[in-house]
Amino acid sequence: MRDPRGVLAEFGVALDDATEVRVWDSTSERRYLVVPLRPKGVDDWSKDALARLVTRNSMIGAERDLWPSGTSA
Amino acid sequence: MTTLAAQMVDTGYLTLDEIKAGASAFTPQPRDPPATAEASRAFVADPKSYALEVGASPRFAPGDVVRCRLAGHSGHTRMPGYVRGRGGVIHAHHCGHILPDASARGEKRAEHLYTVRFAASDLWPEAPGGRDCVLVDLWESYLEPA
Secondary structure, three states, X not given: OOOHHHHHHHOOOOOOOOOOOEEEOOOOOOOOOOOOOOOOOOXXXXXXXXXXXXXXXXXXXXXXXXXXXXXXX | OHHHHHHHHHOOOOOHHHHHHOOOOOOOOOOOOOXXXXXXXXXXXXXXXXXXXXXXXXXXXXXXXXXXOOOOOOOOOOOOHHHOOOEEEEEEEEEEEEOHHHHXXXXXXXXXXXXXXXXXXXXXXOOOOOOOEEEEEEEHHHEEEO
């Protein structure tokens, strides 16, 4: 709540000041999930192949860049 | 926690002795399992939605500037302490949802539910300026126009 950028940094996610951080508190019975950002260069990938890139942390916003194995930023 | 415990004693769910002992004075009874496969499937398929029709039309619309009420009540509420008295903007309206403050007392009543957006710097003095924000779901009676 108080220090989302600090928590994200602990997960290895560094965000510049231009990136807006939105913290969603879960006070009602509505539930929210994060749709991970689609990595560059995977436009022609199938849904199943893309699904294999998704990690637990990316679904809670604690991992931002999903890279196909063998490649890097 | 203390409020919930007091309400449970008041309404006869628990006794003070049980709270002190940290154990029920009764043999726990398993919840009745669904009797048929059909009933089991219906139980799993039930979305268990808390949405419920509200008679009144919504007081606020997305974009409205609101303030969370400072005055609370002694019972259960879902308004986090960190937004009390703070100003925000209606981000979304979710129609009627069961009001937890009432359902905690055994009363099933709905109110319009909204997602309210707060600037992080309006909630936390140490927050960096800029656009960082906190979004909280809040029921209509928690809010007043600002």
